[in-house]
Amino acid sequence: MVWLTLSALAAGGFFLTGERTVDLASHEARVTADFSGRITVRTGPVLPNLRADSGSPIGVEVELGKTEAGSVEELVARYVAIGGNPDAQIAKVEAAVRDMAIDAVSRGLALGILPMLVWRLLGERRRREVVEALPTRRGVVGLFVVALVVIGLTTPWRGLGPAPRERPERWVPLAEFVGPSVSLPEELEDVEVLGPAGGGVERLVGSAIDSYGEGREFYERLAEDAADLELREPEEGETVALLLSDRHDNVGMDQVARAIADAGGAEAVFDAGDDTSTGEDWEAFSLDSLASAFEDFDRWAVTGNHDHGSFVRAYLTDLGWTYFNDGEVVDGPGDTRILGADDPRSSGLGNWRDESGLTFADLRARIADAACDAEEDGDRVDTLLVHDRNLGGDALERGCVDLVVGGHTHTQFGPEPVTGSNGAVGYEYTVGTAGGAAYAIAIGTKLRRPAGFALITYRDGEPAGIQSITVQTTGRFDVDDYEELVY
Structure with a gap:
């Protein structure tokens, strides 16, 4: 009982003083926990802070740090897009809090037993001497030194911490902040806001709420409609893989992609790249969303010309996606073999034909x-x-x-047969943009152009057929006939 009591006190202290830094909503964010029962998001000096009930005794405070957004409007647009499919970001915060709790309990159990071990090791005679010395000046100084050493070794110091607030914070309901002209979605009715106000902030937040509600409703409706699509059902012995490409940060479409995969009986997914617009780490929210949507699938991926640098590949690899080493053939879906290669080109929002290092022609020859x-x-x-x-x-x-x-081209092509110089027949196929992207970034409340997906069926160790699905900007689904691949 003594051990558990000491451990519980120590674990509570560790939990309340712990913190984690995570990439969240295109920010570097600091996550701390308390027992307030509220979730508080502190956005910085420009936009208002937000809070809501957590639904449990545990409270969480998220302090958003640096971001690569060029303007407040761009930042708010990102929030709106992420809000259309926030599950991956919620899971990331939950994981951080869970990690802090496990760490606190582990350290608390270890620290709680330490005084008992020391007491036991001292022996009865030495313990009597220690007890008798406690009321003396030497005993008090010794106890104080021991306490300082224990605190210094176990407390995760946060520096000076936040400056004390001079007056109580005045939180107001979000509905009051934005005014009666803005209709709040049901999930935002209990949210409270803490300044700043004025300077058009209320109008900006109100516009974001309208966009959030519109976008969330649009993509949720698409996901519901996708679940009811009449797609070809795989026969016994067949394996189906979903092919997607060019998401360009549109996390709203991930739930739609998963619904299409489920409706078509898919159990694997191919990602042909361009999940981001620039490949920077602020776009981790897009990769989190994709990984969350297909966490129980077999997953293969390559990077596209907009996935700059090594971040995208490294991040998704850590989340369980299979990428390819040079010329390596690996196991694919349905007892098949698969080869892949990242795009050698690097581009931003401008000239995508710039090449660096290994050229497109070089890589094409090496793949062959x-x-x-x-x-x-x-x-x-x-x-x-x-x-x-x-x-x-x-x-x-x-x-x-x-x-x-x-x-890459954002438009569907094929499947088109090609007869090789050795007489063997192969097929080439291009899928449309999964994010409905007209440009390098697809953040928005609706699709900017038709979105495309494909279901590839494997039978007897080879690709057997392809079915294409197109989502029009109006929300209508166009399902092509299943095309058998004949070799």
């Missing part, structure tokens, strides 16, 4: 060599996953691959 070498070794490539299907052109022309799939 790798596929044909595997063919000679009896390890034929059934699927070649790339961002731009043109990367697989040489491999198809040499007859060394069954199916090349990619994205």
Whole structure:
């Protein structure tokens, strides 16, 4: 009982003084916990802070730090887009709090037993001497020193911490803050706001709420409609993979993609790249959303020309996605073999044809060599996953691959048969933009152009057919006939 009591006190202290730093909503955010029963988000000096009931005795405070947004309007637009599918961001905060709790309990149990061990090791005679010395000046000084050492070794110091507030904070209901002209969605009715006010902030927040409600309703309706699509059902012995590409940060469409995959009986997913607009770490929210939507699927991916640098690949790899090493053929869905390659081009929002390092032509030739070498070794490539299907052109022309799939153009193409120089038939296919992206970023309340997905069926160890699904900007679904791939 003594051990549990000491451990509980220590664990509570550790939990209340702990913190975690996570990438959240395009910010570097600091997460702390308390027992207030409220979730509080502190946004900084420009936008108002928000809070709501957590639904439990545990409270969480999220302090948003630095961001790469160029303006307040751009930042609010990101919030609106993330709000359309916030589950991955909620899960990230939950994971941080859970990690703090586990860490606090572990350290508390260890610290709680330490005084008992010391007491036991001292022995009866030495304990009597210690007790007798406590009322003396030497005993008090010794006890004080021991307390300082324990506190210094166990407390996760936060520096000076936040400055004390000079007066009580005045929180007001969100409905009162934005005024009666703004209709609040049901999930925001209990939210409270803490300044600043004036200078158009209320109007900006009100506009964001309207956009949030419109976008969330639009994408939720799409997901509901997608679940009811009449898609080809896989037969016994068949495996289906969903192909998507060019999401460009549109997290709202992830729930739609998952609904299409479920309706079509898919159990694997191919990501042909361009999940982001710039490949920067502020876009981690987009990768979190994608990973959350397909966390129970087999997953393969390549990076696109907009996924700058190594961040996207490293981040999704840590979340369980399979990327490809140079020329390596790996196991794919349905007892097949798959080869993939990242796009060698690097682009921002401007000229996407800039090339650095290995050129497009160089990589195209190397992919063909790798596929044909595997063919000679009896390890034929059934699927070649790339961002731009043109990367697989040489491999198809040499007859060394069954199916090349990619994205990049934001429009659907194929499946189109190609007869190789060795007489073997392969197919090439391009899927449309999963994010409905007209440009390099697809954040918004609705689709900017038709969105596309494809369901690839595998049978007897090879690609057997493809069914394309297009979501129009109006929300209408167009389902193409299933096309059998004949070799």
